[in-house]
Amino acid sequence: MTILKNRLFWPAVILVALLVVNMFTSNQFLTIRDGHLFGTLIDILRGSAPLMLVALGMTLVIATGGIDLSVGSVMAISGAVACLLISDLGDQNAVLPVLAIMAIAIGMSLLLGLWNGTLVAVVGIQPIIATLILMVAGRGLAQLITDGQIINVRSGPYATIATGFFLALPVAFLIAAVAVVLTVVLTRRTALGLLLESVGGSPTASRLAGIRSRRITMMVYVVAGGFAGLAGLIYSANIKSADSIAAGNLIELDAILAVVIGGTALIGGRFSIAGTVLGALIIQALTVTVVAVGVPSKATLLFKAVVVVALCLSQSTTFREKVFGRLKPRPATRAEVPA
Known part of the structure; x- marks a missing residue:
């Protein structure tokens, strides 16, 4: 069947399976309270927002044949700058100054x-x-900004981007959804997506064809930095403080994993925004599920690794042909055909 050959079919199956497990293991999977949606499903959507934003930028970078290991440090710097400036405000609940600081x-x-x-x-x-340089130096810069301390803030408008609701849905998820929609429109409704795939598929050929690959490459890193900064704001707003050590720690690995799960080729060229979103949701759902089913904290990373390996194998065409191909009935030879 055609649907079984779709690269996103098995990731979607895994996500649905994780959600089903949470339906039976969590006390409240989806409820309405005070006009807002609550429960495990909403926790997954809200928790996946920072990773979704970072993975979105990572997708564009990888599509051009690059990689960005500095996104976690950029998150830490963004949160540190925002919390430091907000803490100096006389009125931390003033909306316009907080928006200006976020900008x-x-x-x-x-x-x-x-x-x-x-x-x-x-x-x-x-x-x-190049990005490893900022990955190391950026974390140190974030600690310099905060003077090695955790800066706490008490700003209602700032906390809204992480814990607020709009139209019964988490604001954090809506922010990520808007970013996804804009990216899809720009990459699939214009020639930008084709240019990205051209630069990633063959930089030399794209340059000979007149494509300004340098500008496109610089652009995707700028976009990745902006998305990581926005993710850093959501993270710091959620904990209402700037933690330059924990903020975005190793998120670049989860982002790369989400991109790979979504079907984007690490060598550049083909990319899938929908697949990246699905990958981010799977990783967050898996994180929530291991807690819900009572997996010991010491075995959490191993459990996640097993699921991810199984998912990657299910996406491998070669693996499916070797495993399931043997289960298909072998065509009868001429000698086996009855006279």
Whole structure:
């Protein structure tokens, strides 16, 4: 069947299976309270927002044949800048100043993305090395901004982006959904998506064809930095503080995993925004599920690894042919056909 050959079929099956498990293991899977939706499903949607944003930017970077290991550090810097400036406000509940501070934090994240893009596209440093520089230095910069301390804030407007609701849905998830829609429109309704795949598939051929690959490469790193900065704001708003050590720690690995689960090729070229969203939801649902089923904390990472390996094997065409191909009836030879 055609649907079974779709690369997103098995990830969707895994996500549905995880949700079904949560339906029977959680006390409240989906309820309405005070006009808002609550429960495990909403927790998954809200918790997946930062990862979804980071993975979205990572998808565009990987589509051009690059990689960005600095997204976690950019998250830490963005949250540190926002919380530091908000803590200095006389009235932390003033909406316009808080929005301005958020814009400053995202602007700084865009500049950090521009730094990565310049090192990769202009200087010619390998993406893994260029972003590794900011991955290490950025975490130190975040600690310098906070002076090595955890900065707490008590801003209602700032907390809204992480814990607020709009139209009964979490604001954090709605922010991520808007980012996804805009990305889909720009990459699938314009020539931008084709240009990204061209640069990632063959940089030399795209350059000979007149495509300005340097500009496109710089652009995707800037976008990845902006999305990571926005994710950092949501993370810090959720805990109402700036933790430069824990914020975005190892999220780049989950983002790459979400991209791979979604079917985007790590060598560049083909990419799938819908697959990335599905991958982010699977990772968050898996995180929630291991707690719901009572898996010991020491075995949590191993349990997640087993599920991910099973998912990746299910997506492998070669693996499915070797396993399920043997189960198909072998055609009878001429000697076996009765006279």
